[in-house]
Amino acid sequence: MVDLRTEFAGLKLKNPIIISSSGLTSSADKNEKLEMAGAGAIVLKSLFEEQIMLKAQQTNEAAYYPEGGNFLTEHLNAQDLAEYLKLIQESKKRCSIPIIASINCCTNKEWVEFARKIEFAGADAIELNILSIQASPYYECGEFEKRHIDILNSVKSKIHIPIIIKLGIHLTNPVSLVSKLRASGAEGIVMFNRLYQTDIDIKKLEFISGEVLSSASDLTPSLRWIGISSATVGNIDYAASGGVHSAEGAIKSILVGASAAEICSVIYKNGNQCIHPMLQYIECWMRGKGYENISQFKGLLKAKDVNCTNMYERTQFLRYFSERE
Numbered sequence: 001m002v003d004l005r006t007e008f009a010g011l012k013l014k015n016p017i018i019i020s021s022s023g024l025t026s027s028a029d030k031n032e033k034l035e036m037a038g039a040g041a042i043v044l045k046s047l048f049e050e051q052i053m054l055k056a057q058q059t060n061e062a063a064y065y066p067e068g069g070n071f072l073t074e075h076l077n078a079q080d081l082a083e084y085l086k087l088i089q090e091s092k093k094r095c096s097i098p099i100i101a102s103i104n105c106c107t108n109k110e111w112v113e114f115a116r117k118i119e120f121a122g123a124d125a126i127e128l129n130i131l132s133i134q135a136s137p138y139y140e141c142g143e144f145e146k147r148h149i150d151i152l153n154s155v156k157s158k159i160h161i162p163i164i165i166k167l168g169i170h171l172t173n174p175v176s177l178v179s180k181l182r183a184s185g186a187e188g189i190v191m192f193n194r195l196y197q198t199d200i201d202i203k204k205l206e207f208i209s210g211e212v213l214s215s216a217s218d219l220t221p222s223l224r225w226i227g228i229s230s231a232t233v234g235n236i237d238y239a240a241s242g243g244v245h246s247a248e249g250a251i252k253s254i255l256v257g258a259s260a261a262e263i264c265s266v267i268y269k270n271g272n273q274c275i276h277p278m279l280q281y282i283e284c285w286m287r288g289k290g291y292e293n294i295s296q297f298k299g300l301l302k303a304k305d306v307n308c309t310n311m312y313e314r315t316q317f318l319r320y321f322s323e324r325e
């Protein structure tokens, strides 16, 4: 008998497939259907720091976010913090799997107080998606990484539920950051968030949105960094995010050391009904390999010698490109 149970950030999951924060998880009704389709846990659609600050400060976006434009006013005014707490409460009532709240943030300002309400509403954990582009010429290296720790410390001082940090991809050394986050009490790491993709319309000479949904080849950075990080920083759980489009992607993520895989684009593309076959495939693959539970293959392919990572990357790069004339 194959056992798909896993543990992520102190949460017990019946299987390693977590639904990523997105419009897919924006109502209790959708979340109940995702559980029925086989999801192991759900990360709710993010509340943005700006939404909380706007409400808390009773200010307008022009003062706080001068370059935000009309979109921010309309979008933020349309939201209600109470509705988010209701989403947590309703989802908890209708689902038996873990419900993880999500905040998209970039500072540790007053919004962190709201984390208490999220805990009180019954969320099993909170995922902090720390999203900010660093492009100032006056930026000092390491400032953004330090901000992750400050945000974690501030939220940690308010709540007791597990805190999961969803990292962006543009970090110089995710391993060092994960090590510091673990030391500051983070229970889980998600690698990686997907940034807004930009493109250009060359007829209109305008910036336009690039591809919103990922593809399977986007999984590479998560495999690389979970593989290196899980080999180096233990006592913290990892989940892959970005390009898990199949059971194979989830299996690869676990092989490099992840406890779970967050999925989003594949459900937008194929619907909730893709979850069950993914689980069946994982079970079938495990049976074929003689594995009875997830821990028997978790981390089997994590980095073997982290001191040689740089040499390995450099030689593979050299070989890969020198072979292609």
Ligand SMILES: Cc1cc2nc3c(=O)[nH]c(=O)nc-3n(C[C@H](O)[C@H](O)[C@H](O)COP(=O)(O)O)c2cc1C
Pocket: 020, 021, 022, 023, 045, 046, 047, 102, 104, 129, 166, 192, 193, 194, 212, 213, 214, 215, 218, 241, 242, 243, 244, 262, 263, 264, 265, 266
């Ligand atoms: C339409 C859409 C909405 C999203 N909304 C959020 C969000 O509110 N908060 C968040 O942390 N990530 C959000 N994401 C990012 C996803 O949670 C996920 O990290 C990303 O899409 C990569 O996973 P995937 O390759 O499985 O799609 C969104 C993604 C999409 C496509």
